[in-house]
Amino acid sequence: MNSPKLIDPRLELICAARHFYQQGWMVGTSGNLSVRLPDHSFWITASGQCKGELELGDFVRIYPNGTACPEGSRRVEKPSPDVKPSAETAIHQVLYALFPEATSCYHVHSVEANLVSRFVKGDTLPLPPLEMLKGLGVWEENPDCAMSIFDNHLQVSCIVDEIKERFRTIPPQLSALLIRDHGVTIWAPSAKTARNYIELVEYIFRYMVAARGVGVWGVGEERD
Amino acid sequence: MNSPKLIDPRLELICAARHFYQQGWMVGTSGNLSVRLPDHSFWITASGQCKGELELGDFVRIYPNGTACPEGSRRVEKPSPDVKPSAETAIHQVLYALFPEATSCYHVHSVEANLVSRFVKGDTLPLPPLEMLKGLGVWEENPDCAMSIFDNHLQVSCIVDEIKERFRTIPPQLSALLIRDHGVTIWAPSAKTARNYIELVEYIFRYMVAARGVGVWGVGEERD
């Protein structure tokens, strides 16, 4: 997971996607990963590809709106006309705009992320006070932490607008958000940290689903 | 998962079967996969072979009834007299007849497919409104979708008759059907899509089993 600057950053996305696919978090072509470059453009996975077998040609490069592109008017770099960027590219764009320190943005579809998104009716999911939260930057004893949930509108632009509005008002506690019935998205300052964040939020979701199944920890339950 | 026409199509079935076996969906020699060729014959996995270690000789080629066979009266092509086609070959035949655009038909036996087939007494299983349904062709917000269930008669011909009768009357919403206590079958226009469909329906079944376990989403429950 070293990322010297000379290595094509798509290689890290290929490895991460294969790992997530093998975990069952990117099956059936689902999910999308991106990495931001120093010129503020980013590579994002193309739509409709098996995430366990990505190749360099399965990415699209998106240039920022309003920024001079390296080669004239080009705003998007595609290996072929058939390759389309992920339908959720606009979510990556808004997260990079909101969090300038982020260089990676990963979105995956685990069963558990879908389940926990239904544990509450509202737009905030309380998290259990696990040691693993330290990996997400929460260094407290018995921490009281929550993750934002957004509704899964058919129009991605509606999801984007709600993210922008809510996060500009109330910055999120964690570098992660849930879309209900859909999946989790994280953003991070490096590809290595992004992979860790995905592993950590999925770990917490697995815990929450199992804990609810055995009646150990539930939303609204008292903590000792 | 490229499928240039010159590659033996059995190779894709071998890879898909190994992957499904590793997921626990084709254990104990269970399940059967087929691919249809331009001449309307199809290759199907032989009966009784470990699906994690198939070889080219573990397939039987079935020629359509009433069609002139390439070599005179031959209706079936077998690598050796000991190799028998899957006992459920007739289910593949009826699905290829009903859905002419299908070129692949995959049938697997997950624990979860068996469980969800018991969630209802009737012949239709309502599905949760997950984002993943988009991969099965359902592009709606909060979709109201269902999968057909058939009873697991000892005589495969009885299952075939019920599929033919029901699907001629009411075309299925999805390219998938369940046989109760038995497994799921999908059909698709390419091997790549067939693999995605299996991954997607199994994902939805895993969600349904877990959701019922934790009381999140159940048959007959109101959707918000």
Next chain:
Amino acid sequence: MNSPKLIDPRLELICAARHFYQQGWMVGTSGNLSVRLPDHSFWITASGQCKGELELGDFVRIYPNGTACPEGSRRVEKPSPDVKPSAETAIHQVLYALFPEATSCYHVHSVEANLVSRFVKGDTLPLPPLEMLKGLGVWEENPDCAMSIFDNHLQVSCIVDEIKERFRTIPPQLSALLIRDHGVTIWAPSAKTARNYIELVEYIFRYMVAARGVGVWGVGEERD
């Protein structure tokens, strides 16, 4: 999974053990596998070895009681004095004596086998009417099938005596038995079939645990 007679039969046990270890069914050195040879001796895994990394030296050859041994008085062939046969060798011996057609006997320790052994207080576990029972030789529609359970005595000889007594009186429906809080044992006419049997019984146990978790099928429940 071919087993030509010239290949050392321990190689098949090494492969099967690694596979079962990777499934979580032989962790912490648990379980034991054996294969019977034409001279009625059998190779069995040694005690205390990691089952994911067995080598040819990790087996002991046991010669039948009362049979002339190939090399005079030798009853046991060990690669070194430190290698001890499995503590449960006597269970393999009694099964080979009871079922002369068996050439392989596999015993593994899944979590699910332990759980289902507690689903009933008595000595018989009813099984759900799954299609997968066909792989264990049950070709009925909606079959009514059960597996024998034995108590886990500290003295293996007590378990052996109970197996002998019960199976001589009432032959088992399936080539499998459970030891409560301990694990499942199967016997089969070939190594290939033995591996399938383990996969099938473990599949059925996984189904039973999940079905009970979601209230789908339970012991004593009516079947429709």
Next chain:
Amino acid sequence: MNSPKLIDPRLELICAARHFYQQGWMVGTSGNLSVRLPDHSFWITASGQCKGELELGDFVRIYPNGTACPEGSRRVEKPSPDVKPSAETAIHQVLYALFPEATSCYHVHSVEANLVSRFVKGDTLPLPPLEMLKGLGVWEENPDCAMSIFDNHLQVSCIVDEIKERFRTIPPQLSALLIRDHGVTIWAPSAKTARNYIELVEYIFRYMVAARGVGVWGVGEERD
């Protein structure tokens, strides 16, 4: 899993960590493993590294307090100034001090270890009477066994003090302890045994979580 003295003992930690990572027990850089050398120093995993891809440079060597160090005043050997020993090094130190026969100390973070740590409010977790306890040294019929639980203080030194105080008073039944909401730690006389112990305690935790989910065995329940 042979450990001849000439092989660098960090190699065994690298293999064990990769295996545990693949099981989901060391995700997101969590957990820490150590091995003690004949001079009573020990190698421990560095903080913040992915446990699935450790290299020889990802370890720190800790020399015992008050002992003459091989190279003058050096107390810690680090491959580079950036590499920091695990934040929980002091827990390894106290366990090596309490149990002089231990040469390996492994700490992992499974979901199940976190769940079972919440099955009781007090500081002792009763374990189910499984055969697998034999691998942890409990050779009894229907054994009555328990594991110590400690609270997860933010200050590691508080956890260390409680371990020291409790274990000096009441020696533990098993070579294992739980930290609530955090994970399990085991100590063992060899790397091979340490790996087996982790597999065995995690097996028991998986059983306990599933058993509670299906109502088979619970804390406080009568044993038959």
